[in-house]
Amino acid sequence: MQNLREIIPLPKANWHHSGVWLGIPPPIELQHKFIFIDRLSGLVEIDLTDAFFVVACDAHEQDEILTALRKNQNTALSLILVIAPSPLSPYLANGTFDMDTLTKVEEYFHKKSLVNLYYENNREFTLLTYLWLHSGNDLSPIKDPKNASVYYYPLFDAWGINIIDSFALLAQLQSKGWLESTRLESRIRCCPSCQSARLNYIDVCPRCFGIEINLRASLHCFNCGHIGEQSSFRESGMLACPNCLTQLRHIGVDYDRPIETHSCHHCQHLFVDAKVQAQCLECGTTSELSDLIVRNVRHYHLTQTGRLLVIQGALDQLFADNSSNIMDTNQFYWLVKWQNDLAKRHNLEHAIISMKLLNLQEIVSSKVSFDQLQEFQQRLSSVVRGTDACSQFTEEGLLLFLPFISPDEIQHVFQKLTDLIAIFPEEFKFSFCEIHLPAEIGADVKSWLVDNLASLER
Numbered sequence: 068m069q070n071l072r073e074i075i076p077l078p079k080a081n082w083h084h085s086g087v088w089l090g091i092p093p094p095i096e097l098q099h100k101f102i103f104i105d106r107l108s109g110l111v112e113i114d115l116t117d118a119f120f121v122v123a124c125d126a127h128e129q130d131e132i133l134t135a136l137r138k139n140q141n142t143a144l145s146l147i148l149v150i151a152p153s154p155l156s157p158y159l160a161n162g163t164f165d166m167d168t169l170t171k172v173e174e175y176f177h178k179k180s181l182v183n184l185y186y187e188n189n190r191e192f193t194l195l196t197y198l199w200l201h202s203g204n205d206l207s208p209i210k211d212p213k214n215a216s217v218y219y220y221p222l223f224d225a226w227g228i229n230i231i232d233s234f235a236l237l238a239q240l241q242s243k244g245w246l247e248s249t250r251l252e253s254r255i256r257c258c259p260s261c262q263s264a265r266l267n268y269i270d271v272c273p274r275c276f277g278i279e280i281n282l283r284a285s286l287h288c289f290n291c292g293h294i295g296e297q298s299s300f301r302e303s304g305m306l307a308c309p310n311c312l313t314q315l316r317h318i319g320v321d322y323d324r325p326i327e328t329h330s331c332h333h334c335q336h337l338f339v340d341a342k343v344q345a346q347c348l349e350c351g352t353t354s355e356l357s358d359l360i361v362r363n364v365r366h367y368h369l370t371q372t373g374r375l376l377v378i379q380g381a382l383d384q385l386f387a388d389n390s391s392n393i394m395d396t397n398q399f400y401w402l403v404k405w406q407n408d409l410a411k412r413h414n415l416e417h418a419i420i421s422m423k424l425l426n427l428q429e430i431v432s433s434k435v436s437f438d439q440l441q442e443f444q445q446r447l448s449s450v451v452r453g454t455d456a457c458s459q460f461t462e463e464g465l466l467l468f469l470p471f472i473s474p475d476e477i478q479h480v481f482q483k484l485t486d487l488i489a490i491f492p493e494e495f496k497f498s499f500c501e502i503h504l505p506a507e508i509g510a511d512v513k514s515w516l517v518d519n520l521a522s523l524e525r
């Protein structure tokens with residue numbers, strides 16, 4: 068890499084966080100703004116809590132450094148900028164070092180200050196937090212024919228999540244409504260035994276599965292019914308049946324061509340269509356096409372619900388018995404339906420409260436401080452603390468299921484929520500509403516909730 072000054076328009080303003088410059092040294096004008104290290108081992112001497120990174124290396128080394136930074140627990144979610152792109156930089160870095168760097172740095176640290184989700188040792192939450200911090204980036208797969216899975220997610224790869232777990236994780240996050248697919252990149256079929264996508268599709272005899280099959284022309288004698296290869300019917304320039312010796316003159320009258328145009332060299336079977344099987348090039352397993360695992364390889368981004376979870380994380384965990392035990396959306400719907408049936412039979416009363424933050428975008432851009440957010444969340448959680456509520460984030464907001472609650476108690480909760488809104492009239496725009504159980508839910512709980520909540524929002 069030659070003169071950096073020719074490549075990058077230098078950002079002028081100062082930032083208050085430690086920029087760590089990795090690779091070849093920064094230009095003189097920038098040297099006082101960065102902690103410079105020429106190799107990764109230098110990282111151990113730096114306090115990384117408030118750091119962002121600029122990587123300036125040749126492509127191969129840069130990809131190694133990016134992977135190592137994402138692998139390191141302290142820098143797995145950090146803002147990393149590059150001077151020039153490398154094969155993995157679109158997947159592991161967060162853009163280029165340019166005139167907008169100051170904005171990127173400030174936005175990153177502001178968002179970081181709003182994260183309330185305790186994500187350590189939790190793959191799902193780590194990914195959500197990463198996507199929240201770097202919301203311009205989708206989670207994208209890369210195509211690599213040298214890899215047995217052909218497609219993989221470089222970020223997951225750096226985090227040590229193998230391709231099978233990657234797809235399971237993404238499916239879970241999608242079913243919880245926290246991630247959504249932005250684009251379908253491709254569809255692959257994988258070996259059911261080893262999950263490799265490198266398969267050889269081969270046509271075989273449908274009877275003995277031998278691979279030595281040929282296309283061949285055969286004839287069918289109408290006189291005796293004999294079927295055989297065309298060459299065996301040739302007799303001194305004329306067609307004659309080798310079995311009954313009848314001379315064959317007119318197709319459709321004396322003979323025809325059977326539709327079976329393939330023959331097997333092993334078992335002599337004649338057939339119309341060969342059978343296609345998939346042979347795994349990795350483990351050698353032969354599979355029927357219908358047994359292959361079909362995978363849609365997609366790009367993903369965070370949903371509004373996912374963003375809410377990251378900044379309201381602490382709130383959600385106060386309600387859950389165990390921070391890692393957050394219900395699947397479908398489980399929550401199932402629970403509601405079951406409790407509703409019980410309530411009908413035993414004359415009980417339950418309630419569902421939906422709470423929705425309406426101005427998330429504003430909160431992020433208008434720089435509501437972390438202290439304000441914390442205070443808001445503490446007050447919010449105290450409103451329902453003490454009840455054994457089950458909660459679930461959905462597109463409809465944070466849903467709280469409050470079992471065995473009387474109308475008086477609900478009024479009490481509502482009064483507290485109204486008081487809370489009065490404390491932060493500017494910062495947090497908030498809506499809430501409640502549904503009483505038992506109710507006539509019908510078969511589809513989700514549709515029932517959506518319809519009811521839409522008509523109730525205050």
Ligand SMILES: [Zn+2]
Nearest residue numbers: 258261347350
């Ligand atoms: Zn295999």
Ligand SMILES: [Zn+2]
Nearest residue numbers: 272275331334
């Ligand atoms: Zn055969």
Ligand SMILES: [Zn+2]
Nearest residue numbers: 288291308311
């Ligand atoms: Zn014949």
